[in-house]
Amino acid sequence: MSLRTDRSRAGIMVETRGLRRVFSSRRGPVAAVAGVDLQVEEGEIFGFLGPNGAGKTTTLRMLTTLLPPTSGDAWVAGCDLRRQPRQVRERIGYVGQTGGADLQVTGRRELVFQSCLYGMGPAEARQRAAELLSLLDLEECADRRVRTYSGGQRRRLDIGLGLAHRPRLLFLDEPTTGLDPQARFRIWEEVRHLQQLGTTVFMTTHYLDEADALCDRLAIIDHGRIVAEGTPQELKRRIAGDVVTIGVGDSDRALVALAGQPFVREALGADGTVRLYVDRGETAMPAILRLLDGAGLQLHAISMSRPSLDDVFLRQTGRSLREQAA
Amino acid sequence: MKPLIDVWLVFERYLGLLLRNPAWLATALVQPILYLVLFAPLLKSLASLRGFPPGGAYNVFVPGLLVQLGLFGSASVGFSLIAELRLGVVERMRVTPVSRLALLLGRALRDVLNLVVQALIITLIAIPFGLRIHPLGLVMMLGLVALIGLLFASLSYTVALWLRNEDSFAAVVFTSALPLLLLSGVLLPLTLAPAWLQNVARANPLAYAVNAARAVFLGHLTQASVVQGVSIMGALALAALVLAARSVSRALA
Numbered sequence: 001m002s003l004r005t006d007r008s009r010a011g012i013m014v015e016t017r018g019l020r021r022v023f024s025s026r027r028g029p030v031a032a033v034a035g036v037d038l039q040v041e042e043g044e045i046f047g048f049l050g051p052n053g054a055g056k057t058t059t060l061r062m063l064t065t066l067l068p069p070t071s072g073d074a075w076v077a078g079c080d081l082r083r084q085p086r087q088v089r090e091r092i093g094y095v096g097q098t099g100g101a102d103l104q105v106t107g108r109r110e111l112v113f114q115s116c117l118y119g120m121g122p123a124e125a126r127q128r129a130a131e132l133l134s135l136l137d138l139e140e141c142a143d144r145r146v147r148t149y150s151g152g153q154r155r156r157l158d159i160g161l162g163l164a165h166r167p168r169l170l171f172l173d174e175p176t177t178g179l180d181p182q183a184r185f186r187i188w189e190e191v192r193h194l195q196q197l198g199t200t201v202f203m204t205t206h207y208l209d210e211a212d213a214l215c216d217r218l219a220i221i222d223h224g225r226i227v228a229e230g231t232p233q234e235l236k237r238r239i240a241g242d243v244v245t246i247g248v249g250d251s252d253r254a255l256v257a258l259a260g261q262p263f264v265r266e267a268l269g270a271d272g273t274v275r276l277y278v279d280r281g282e283t284a285m286p287a288i289l290r291l292l293d294g295a296g297l298q299l300h301a302i303s304m305s306r307p308s309l310d311d312v313f314l315r316q317t318g319r320s321l322r323e324q325a326a
Numbered sequence: 327m328k329p330l331i332d333v334w335l336v337f338e339r340y341l342g343l344l345l346r347n348p349a350w351l352a353t354a355l356v357q358p359i360l361y362l363v364l365f366a367p368l369l370k371s372l373a374s375l376r377g378f379p380p381g382g383a384y385n386v387f388v389p390g391l392l393v394q395l396g397l398f399g400s401a402s403v404g405f406s407l408i409a410e411l412r413l414g415v416v417e418r419m420r421v422t423p424v425s426r427l428a429l430l431l432g433r434a435l436r437d438v439l440n441l442v443v444q445a446l447i448i449t450l451i452a453i454p455f456g457l458r459i460h461p462l463g464l465v466m467m468l469g470l471v472a473l474i475g476l477l478f479a480s481l482s483y484t485v486a487l488w489l490r491n492e493d494s495f496a497a498v499v500f501t502s503a504l505p506l507l508l509l510s511g512v513l514l515p516l517t518l519a520p521a522w523l524q525n526v527a528r529a530n531p532l533a534y535a536v537n538a539a540r541a542v543f544l545g546h547l548t549q550a551s552v553v554q555g556v557s558i559m560g561a562l563a564l565a566a567l568v569l570a571a572r573s574v575s576r577a578l579a
């Protein structure tokens with residue numbers, strides 16, 4: 001009990017310790033989530049960034065009482081996930097990856113029904129549905145069947161379903177996947193608006209720009225493990241200096257030629273592209289050109305950039321998230 | 327109180343889904359009416375055969391038709407659950423504090439009501455064809471249809487939760503429903519069947535339901551076959567409901 005009060009006073013909305021989930025598959029047990037420790041603070045937009053199959057959905061389904069953890073502990077919105085699933089349900093909202101609205105039903109009916117499931121009477125539920133339709137700018141399509149909605153309208157309705165009981169903590173699983181850019185920006189605005197209204201948001205994404213632009217803090221997850229955690233700025237700053245990307249015919253030989261050089265902090269490459277992490281790009285680029293020329297390697301392209309979240313991911317996992325998302 | 331409100335909420339939602347779909351009654355009734363118009367007349371010429379049960383062609387055929395409706399109308403309810411599981415509709419409800427049992431009971435009650443209404447309509451349509459009914463017999467018949475509906479809807483939801491895939495669900499449901507139907511004496515009375523077939527049918531609970539249904543339509547409300555049929559269906563419906571409730575509380579905890 002005292003532990004719980006301490007946690008909520010400290011403004012921690014989610015805390016997990018060694019959270020783990022093993023699925024049995026034909027090839028034996030698979031740890032979809034392999035021991036996750038994280039903290040989400042009150043009022044922040046916390047992002048879970050990772051490629052498909054990283055374990056994002058499995059983690060969220062555990063934290064929202066939908067899936068029992070194999071081991072580990074979690075406290076969600078001040079309640080013990082294992083001992084108080086009911087209290088957790090009353091305090092959180094969840095918007096799953098596939099949404100959750102029935103295509104045959106109108107948006108308004110779905111919102112009224114969801115509000116009733118949270119214990120509101122009919123009049124209160126209708127009132128709440130009207131508020132949500134206005135909040136999410138869905139009044140125009142409120143009385144049409146969900147089947148007729150655009151992708152963005154449907155996603156906003158899904159979010160409305162998660163907000164029916166005014167939860168202080170909202171889980172969003174890939175809220176913008178499959179949406180066109182305009183609809184994505186709309187969702188970003190909604191999420192920021194929710195934050196202003198005092199909601200803590202725990203969202204997953206496999207989009208780098210989304211994580212960068214929207215999230216106050218991030219955990220990068222791969223193969224069920226958190227590989228890095230921090231604000232987007234902190235994460236990028238960990239990769240000090242600049243990134244020089246070169247296109248070269250034989251990336252393996254280029255790596256050999258460049259890897260040992262004192263000005264190269266780290267070099268990663270495959271399939272004709274080499275990424276070099278250097279202290280100062282302006283001075284490194286001429287040196288790189290000379291070296292490759294001396295080694296007789298044909299250079300197609302060269303560019304310099306500030307490190308991105310993809311560089312963080314690449315550094316931690318040896319793979320690029322951009323290629324996987326594409 | 328709260329669980330009852332939850333059952334009502336779920337029941338009301340799914341009833342609304344049914345009523346707002348303008349095609350539901352038409353699609354549900356077309357088949358039985360085709361049977362009445364195109365198949366039942368064949369029985370008229372059989373009704374004089376030795377071994378044909380008493381009461382005339384329609385009094386033998388309509389009770390069987392209602393039992394068939396109870397079986398096929400409810401065995402397929404799992405399809406909609408599978409679709410909702412895939413769309414995330416079920417998860418969205420599970421994340422609320424709604425009673426898990428209500429998610430099952432509300433749906434099953436809707437299914438039962440749907441069947442009872444259809445059975446009533448078919449019975450009324452059959453009267454001008456020559457069906458004779460005992461009023462209390464009709465009430466008991468509807469009760470029997472409700473039990474059959476509860477039994478097979480519960481089994482259907484259990485199988486749907488277990489398989490979670492429309493194709494394998496269809497295979498399981500239809501390959502198990504068809505022999506049940508053929509061995510129940512629904513289309514033709516089993517009294518016309520050879521002895522070995524009659525013996526196999528004795529293991530089919532649905533055959534007892536059909537016998538009971540024919541008896542209540544003739545007003546033989548307290549006959550042994552009625553008591554037997556109703557208690558077998560009642561016991562099985564209860565068992566199936568418990569089974570479904572257990573798989574719901576495991577799969578949808």
Ligand SMILES: Nc1ncnc2c1ncn2[C@@H]1O[C@H](COP(=O)(O)OP(=O)(O)O)[C@@H](O)[C@H]1O
Binds near residue numbers: 031055
């Ligand atoms: N119900 C399940 N049964 C078996 N394996 C599963 C199940 N759900 C997820 N997995 C596996 O767990 C891993 C993580 O999946 P998921 O959490 O959905 O990843 P993400 O949401 O990051 O794409 C994947 O390898 C996936 O195949």
Ligand SMILES: [Mg+2]
Binds near residue numbers: 057097173174
């Ligand atoms: Mg996912």
